Amino acid sequence: MSLINFNKTVIKNLFSKPATRKYPFEPKVYPERTRGHVVNDMDVCILCGLCSIKCPTRAITVDKAAKTWNIRPMSCIQCRCCVDNCPKKCLSMDTQYTEPGSEKVTKSFPQSEKAIAAQEALMKAAKERAAAAAAAKATAGGAAPAANAAAPAANAAPAAPATEKKED
Numbered sequence: 001m002s003l004i005n006f007n008k009t010v011i012k013n014l015f016s017k018p019a020t021r022k023y024p025f026e027p028k029v030y031p032e033r034t035r036g037h038v039v040n041d042m043d044v045c046i047l048c049g050l051c052s053i054k055c056p057t058r059a060i061t062v063d064k065a066a067k068t069w070n071i072r073p074m075s076c077i078q079c080r081c082c083v084d085n086c087p088k089k090c091l092s093m094d095t096q097y098t099e100p101g102s103e104k105v106t107k108s109f110p111q112s113e114k115a116i117a118a119q120e121a122l123m124k125a126a127k128e129r130a131a132a133a134a135a136a137k138a139t140a141g142g143a144a145p146a147a148n149a150a151a152p153a154a155n156a157a158p159a160a161p162a163t164e165k166k167e168d
Helices: 002-015 050-054 081-085 113-143 145-155
Strands: 037-040 060-063 068-071 091-094 107-110
Touching: 037 068, 050 060, 050 081, 081 091
Parallel strands: none
Antiparallel strands: 037 091, 060 068, 068 107
């Protein structure tokens, strides 16, 4: 009886496609939600450091002075905490796994010139707004001090109505 079952298996395997892929010739296709390794888009990254704070293994370090973002791939557990907490959404999980190696390395990514220029423009605009607000406040303060004193009283929220307690 076992010979008949064996022959069925042999015939089935002869006429069906292989159960495995031909490894060196056909690369592995990973599913969409595979957690491979963390990828950072340094054109968008502002080096805020939230990813390094949220990383449970401390695999990510951010050096604001040197303007670099570093990751130790062999310490990363692909938990996705850094990706979920990034305010600029510059971090993502790639579907490919990290290449194996014989020694632990730290991958360092410098901040791009585009991101540095964007941050400097934002800082300049913020300083200009602060200077304009200070100038407007100084102008308003010197021109009509009595009007400024009355304005907070007029803009104040009305007092909450008093609640009465009735005793029986």
